[in-house]
Amino acid sequence: MKKTVIDGVQRYPTNGLKVLVIGAGTSGMQTALECWRKGCEVEIIEKADELSPIGDYFTITPSAQTTLKDYPSMYVQYHNRVYDCILSVFAPGGDCIGYEVVEWNRSNDGHASPDVKISFLNRRPEYAQMQLDQLKRLAIPVHFSQKASSMSEVDNRVIVETETGKKFSGDICIAADGLGTVFRRREEPIRSDVMDSGYSIARCAFPTSHIKPDTPAWKLVETVKEQPEFRIYLADDLHLILYLTADYVGIALTHPDDTGADESWSNLRDPAVLIKVLEKSAATWDPAVVSFMKQVPVKVVDWKLKWRDVNPSWTSASGRILAVGDAAHSFLPTSGNGVTQAIEDALSIGECLRLGGRENAAWATKVHNKLRFERTSVLQLMGFVNRDEIHKADLSAIKKAGKSLDVGFFRLGRWTWNHNPEKYATDNFDACLAHLRDEKPFQNTNLPPGHVYKPWTLQEENERMAKGIQSDLKQNGDWSV
Incomplete structure (x- = not known):
């Protein structure tokens, strides 16, 4: 052949x-x-x-x-x-629960x-x-x-x-x-048959240079100078993922779909929506995380998580x-x-x-x-x-x-x-x-x-x-x- x-x-x-x-x-x-x-x-x-x-x-x-x-x-x-990133789990307040390498690299x-x-x-x-x-x-x-x-x-x-x-x-x-x-x-x-799953995910990415060195958020950037990190904060009925690399960072916040999103599938929203979602949760959040959210320089795409059976x-x-x-x-x-x-x-x-x-x-x-x-x-x-x-x-x-x-x-x-x-x-x-x-x-x-x-x-x-x-x-x- x-x-x-x-x-x-x-x-x-x-x-x-x-x-x-x-x-x-x-x-x-x-x-x-x-x-x-x-x-x-x-x-x-x-x-x-x-x-x-x-x-x-x-x-x-x-x-x-x-x-x-x-x-x-x-x-x-x-x-x-x-x-080549590390996986980590954190409590909302900033307490590290554990680190892990990706599953396929543990085999x-x-x-x-x-x-x-x-x-x-x-x-x-x-x-x-x-x-x-x-x-x-x-x-x-x-x-x-x-x-x-x-x-x-x-x-x-x-x-x-x-x-x-x-x-x-x-x-x-x-x-x-x-x-x-x-x-x-x-x-x-x-x-x-397209249905709402009941949740939305707010997502964005931007250059790491937008995080200012003189703010609490800078400590998150400092931790990934040597190795990128996939960091997830677990709270009651929501979770926040921070994608942390030397040149780009990102956010993915999965939350109940109750923040005013209209019936369209996605909305370009003011980054303040991220803070509002965190404030609605019962958790007390790490000041570094809050500082990080406040420095988001771009609109957030708030996707309604739709579902088809x-x-x-x-x-x-x-x-x-x-x-x-x-x-x-x-x-x-x-x-x-x-x-x-x-x-x-x-x-x-x-x-x-x-x-x-x-x-x-x-x-x-x-x-x-x-x-x-x-x-x-x-x-x-x-x-x-x-x-x-x-x-x-x-x-x-x-x-x-x-x-x-x-x-x-x-x-x-x-x-x-x-x-x-x-x-x-x-x-x-x-x-x-x-x-x-x-x-x-x-x-x-x-x-x-x-x-x-x-x-x-x-x-x-x-x-x-x-x-x-x-x-x-x-x-x-x-x-x-």
Whole structure:
């Protein structure tokens, strides 16, 4: 099998498939890269005028970086900006509960991407720019200022029309356009199933130089001169994350959605909202934290944490249209897996389309859906479980125990980050296709060993938490490191 090489990227032979990707976010751009590398012709349709510079930090675990080595230029660009950070937990008043290295670095057996330096901190705008730079080097078209308004299927082709009246045609269309995706509007035109989770997250990032040396906040900056830190303050029914690096700092404050945000999904708000949220809590906050909040020089994006109940169907009936990332499965930030699972989708669908080829392209999307659904569903549920754990954590007990932090996203489990989604698709494509097409037996193995999958809903989770019942999710199968 002869491959061509462009910008150091080895591309599989052209398979004759044209793939349209809606959305130039992290999920959409990685999907385009993976489909192109596997031999597809690809175009991206993006509603924004340009790549947004807005954003703070996100976590990408090893399972989503298994193909980074296949993009040599991007690999170098990534490692030029990687943050080797420590994780820490603090009480609101400033008492340190404990420090920890990231879970995959505590394992003696390594992880799914041993050739990549994995960090708990990645700056969102920089990562997106890295992906866009790679798309440009590979000459993959990105059509900005084109908001997809409809998609239709005609004679085994998918037609995407934008609000400007422009039409794009392809064999497969992949919707990577987030929670309000045009895919769900097409598949479920009557039902509106986007719900509020009951919480919001206020986020921002800015240069560390905005923190003045003569203020209490400076001690937070001083602590990270040698090593960046992912610091989380746990309080009753809210938590505050400070992303602390030598050049950039960020804030993510998850709180009950009662601060006056309107019905839109996000609001650019005055940074004073951060102080107001802290003041509403029963805790007494470290003056350094309050000082830090007062020096925020930018508007805060206060995201309403919306939720769409788990839906096992990510494709159109024909299989010609597929949703990925948040368009298929929304995540709470406390899962520590939203971006990771979006990129895992990209790695999986690229390989499925390669294996299916033009003849079985429509089946390939359904195989991908079957291979991925239960895994993402369990990790979606983990977001609720993690939030419950950290919002009700017994800090004194954790500190007294003096052992590894074992709450929330500090405990993910080897099954999450030692998974290789591309290889999983390679190994399971034929068996899964036979299951879907010929009703042959098939069982996913990309879950915690021994896990028995159980469907669930937001209503059920809210009722569980309201009754104070602890979830048994992390006792269902092997969640160990």
